[in-house]
Structures are given as C-alpha cells and as structure tokens.
Amino acid sequence: MHTEDPSTPSPAPGPLAGLKVLELGQLIAGPFAAKTLADFGADIIKIEPPGAGDPLRKWRLLKDGTSVWWQVQSRNKRSVALDLKNPQAQAIVRQLASDADVLIENFRPGAMEGWGLGPDELLKLNPRLIMLRISGYGQTGPYRDKPGFGVVAEAMSGLRHLTAEPGRVPVRVGVSIGDTLAALHGVIGILLALQERQRSGQGQVIDVALYEAVFNCMESLLPEYSAFGAVRGPAGSALPGIAPSNAYRCKDEGYALIAGNGDSIFKRLMATIGRPEMGADPQLADNAGRVAQVDRIDEAIGQWAAERTVDEVLAALDQVAVPAGRIYTVADIAADPHYRARGMLGEVQMDDGSLLAVPGIVPKLSRTPGSHRRNAPQIGQDTDAVLREMGLSPEQISTLKDQGIVAGGTP
Numbered sequence: 001m002h003t004e005d006p007s008t009p010s011p012a013p014g015p016l017a018g019l020k021v022l023e024l025g026q027l028i029a030g031p032f033a034a035k036t037l038a039d040f041g042a043d044i045i046k047i048e049p050p051g052a053g054d055p056l057r058k059w060r061l062l063k064d065g066t067s068v069w070w071q072v073q074s075r076n077k078r079s080v081a082l083d084l085k086n087p088q089a090q091a092i093v094r095q096l097a098s099d100a101d102v103l104i105e106n107f108r109p110g111a112m113e114g115w116g117l118g119p120d121e122l123l124k125l126n127p128r129l130i131m132l133r134i135s136g137y138g139q140t141g142p143y144r145d146k147p148g149f150g151v152v153a154e155a156m157s158g159l160r161h162l163t164a165e166p167g168r169v170p171v172r173v174g175v176s177i178g179d180t181l182a183a184l185h186g187v188i189g190i191l192l193a194l195q196e197r198q199r200s201g202q203g204q205v206i207d208v209a210l211y212e213a214v215f216n217c218m219e220s221l222l223p224e225y226s227a228f229g230a231v232r233g234p235a236g237s238a239l240p241g242i243a244p245s246n247a248y249r250c251k252d253e254g255y256a257l258i259a260g261n262g263d264s265i266f267k268r269l270m271a272t273i274g275r276p277e278m279g280a281d282p283q284l285a286d287n288a289g290r291v292a293q294v295d296r297i298d299e300a301i302g303q304w305a306a307e308r309t310v311d312e313v314l315a316a317l318d319q320v321a322v323p324a325g326r327i328y329t330v331a332d333i334a335a336d337p338h339y340r341a342r343g344m345l346g347e348v349q350m351d352d353g354s355l356l357a358v359p360g361i362v363p364k365l366s367r368t369p370g371s372h373r374r375n376a377p378q379i380g381q382d383t384d385a386v387l388r389e390m391g392l393s394p395e396q397i398s399t400l401k402d403q404g405i406v407a408g409g410t411p
Contacts (some may be wrong), residue, residue, distance in 0.1 A: 162235070
C-alpha cells in the first residue's frame with residue numbers, strides 16, 4: 001500500500017493540480033477546508049490581514065513566535081497580505097476571484113457583501129466560481145447574524161448534551177470538532193459543485209453552517225425522538241443502545257475499550273472472560289436482549305478486566321478477534337508502529353533546521369496521493385509573486401505597500 005511521508009515533498013501533481021482556490025477565511029473551519037484541498041494539489045492563495053495575519057498563527061503553543069499548529073493548517077498554501085477594508089485591496093480580491101475556481105470564506109454573514117465581495121458581485125465577474133461560505137448558523141434563518149463558534153454549534157447540534165457522565169456537566173470533545181466537521185462538509189460541497197460544473201459550466205454557492213455539519217453526524221437522535229419521544233442522554237463511555245461497548249478499568253489503573261456488540265463476537269468475549277453461560281443465554285443472543293441487561297454484562301466484563309492489566313486484556317481479546325483497544329495519549333500515537341507504517345507520523349524541516357512532527361495526509365489515494373510540497377508561509381510571503389502574476393508592475397506593488405494596502409514580499 002502506498003503511504004505518503006510529509007518529510008519528503010513529492011513533485012507529483014495531486015488530483016486537484018491546476019485548481020485555483022482563494023482562501024479568505026481565518027482560524028479553523030475555512031482554512032481547514034482549504035488545507036484539505038491544498039494537500040491534494042490545489043493552488044491556495046490565502047488572504048491575510050497585514051501585520052498579525054491569521055490569528056491561528058498565535059494560537060496554543062508557539063515556536064519562535066509562531067504556533068506549531070500553523071505548520072499543519074497552512075502547509076502547501078501561499079500567503080498574500082491584504083487589508084480587506086481598503087477598496088483597492090477589495091479590487092485585488094475581485095481580480096483574483098475572476099480567475100479562481102473556488103473561493104472559501106468563513107466570516108460572519110454579510111461581511112463579504114459589505115466589502116463588495118458577495119456572491120452576486122463575484123459570480124457576475126466569474127460565473128464558474130464555486131463559493132464556499134462557512135458560518136455558525138448559515139446564510140439564512142433567524143440566527144444568521146449571531147456570532148457562532150464551534151463550541152456553540154456543538155451544543156446546538158445536540159452533541160454537547162451527550163458528552164458527559166450521567167448527572168455531570170457536559171464537556172467539549174477536546175478538539176474543535178464543529179469547525180472540522182463543517183470544513184469537511186465544505187470540501188464535499190466543493191467536490192460536488194466541481195463535478196456538476198463539468199456539465200453546466202456554472203459555479204454556485206455552498207452554504208455550510210457549523211451546527212448543521214455536527215447535526216448531520218448525530219445518527220438516530222431525531223428519528224428516535226420523533227417515533228418514541230426519546231431524548232437520548234449522556235452515557236459516559238458507553239455506547240447507548242448497543243451492548244456491550246464500554247471502557248473498563250484495569251488492574252494497572254488504565255482503561256480498555258471493549259466492543260463485543262456483534263452476536264458472534266459477544267459469545268467469544270463471554271467465553272474469554274470465563275462466562276460462557278452468558279454467551280449461550282438466549283436472552284442475550286441479540287443486541288436488544290443485551291441492551292436490556294447491559295448492567296449485568298458490564299459488571300461481568302468489568303470484574304474480569306479489573307484483575308488484569310490493559311496489556312493483558314488486549315492480548316487476550318486479540319487472540320479471539322474481539323475489538324478492543326487502549327486510550328491513546330499523543331505520546332502513544334507518536335510511538336505507535338501502525339501510525340508510522342501508514343505514513344501518519346511525518347516530519348517537516350523548520351526554517352531553523354529543526355524537525356517538527358506533523359500528521360500525515362488523509363485520505364490515501366493509490367495513484368494520485370496528496371503530498372507536502374511546501375511549509376506554511378510567513379505573513380505575506382507570496383504577496384509580490386501573486387501580484388506579479390496578476391500583471392502588476394514592481395512600481396505598482398511598491399505603491400500599494402507604501403499605502404499599507406498590501407504587505408509582505410518575495411520569499
């Protein structure tokens with residue numbers, strides 16, 4: 001199987017080579033969508049404000065003044081520093097959009113229209129343009145003007161209500177899952193629109209709301225309420241309505257995740273833990289019966305796991321093909337041979353010569369895989385190059401810099 005190692009940039013064009021994308025977003029959702037396209041060959045021109053640039057540059061842990069997250073979120077992109085509040089900068093964006101295939105933005109609804117960069121204006125200039133708009137609540141509806149961050153969207157979608165131990169305060173997932181899910185839905189929308197454009201020759205607007213992207217992943221939550229009036233509640237580490245599937249504490253204080261919820265798997269699990277009579281019990285032969293007695297089943301598995309270390313539990317279950325695993329920290333991930341064999345632990349060389357571990361590229365294509373072609377850019381690193389591609393002279397570029405409309409320069 002082909003694996004991609006980000007430490008060795010590949011010259012091979014990706015499946016999206018030749019696709020021109022203009023990124024006007026910042027922080028997570030819009031830039032993550034653009035990053036996904038960039039990994040597979042799209043030419044991303046990222047527009048940033050002069051000076052501080054994208055706020056993500058300063059988020060979480062910094063190395064030499066810049067977030068290491070930046071090296072993941074903005075790899076394979078080019079940076080142009082423009083003051084979007086300036087009419088001349090807006091004119092530059094309009095010119096870039098007139099030659100682009102895709103524009104990605106995640107500002108509050110109305111911001112782009114206020115700059116003269118709304119879809120009515122841009123699609124008139126470029127009828128083939130595909131415009132991805134990511135916002136908290138979407139471009140329509142009574143909440144459209146409310147500020148919406150990922151954590152709020154996760155709560156509104158029903159996800160936050162479920163992420164807790166029963167009776168305790170709901171907790172966030174631990175990563176910006178709302179933004180990432182919205183970004184991935186946006187990428188799907190872009191690929192769908194590109195496919196349709198091959199037939200019609202026309203672009204269109206893709207409207208992605210953060211809360212809707214999370215809600216789309218909420219499985220049977222709504223139909224269960226509709227059919228039965230059931231309001232699913234938090235279940236901690238268990239998988240509600242599917243048994244057995246839980247985290248079980250082991251002798252060494254660690255936890256083993258055990259999913260014995262297939263009918264034949266359940267029988268093998270019960271035999272392994274020394275409870276073959278439960279595996280043969282006709283009342284536990286299917287999922288519905290097991291759900292009705294889940295506490296009894298969890299108690300039996302928990303007693304068995306508590307007498308063994310996590311390694312001992314996993315070794316025993318591996319032998320009988322019962323799905324099980326440990327709870328990884330990032331240190332476990334960095335040391336895991338499967339992660340490495342799959343090309344998911346890459347390295348990039350920083351400007352100071354040091355190496356930085358970064359996640360590999362997903363998904364894995366056999367013939368046209370994604371690749372790491374260049375590191376994340378400095379603020380405005382590609383301003384001069386992009387403006388020259390637009391046909392501006394060195395004198396014009398210098399004047400724009402003097403006026404504070406653009407910033408940056410040749411790398």
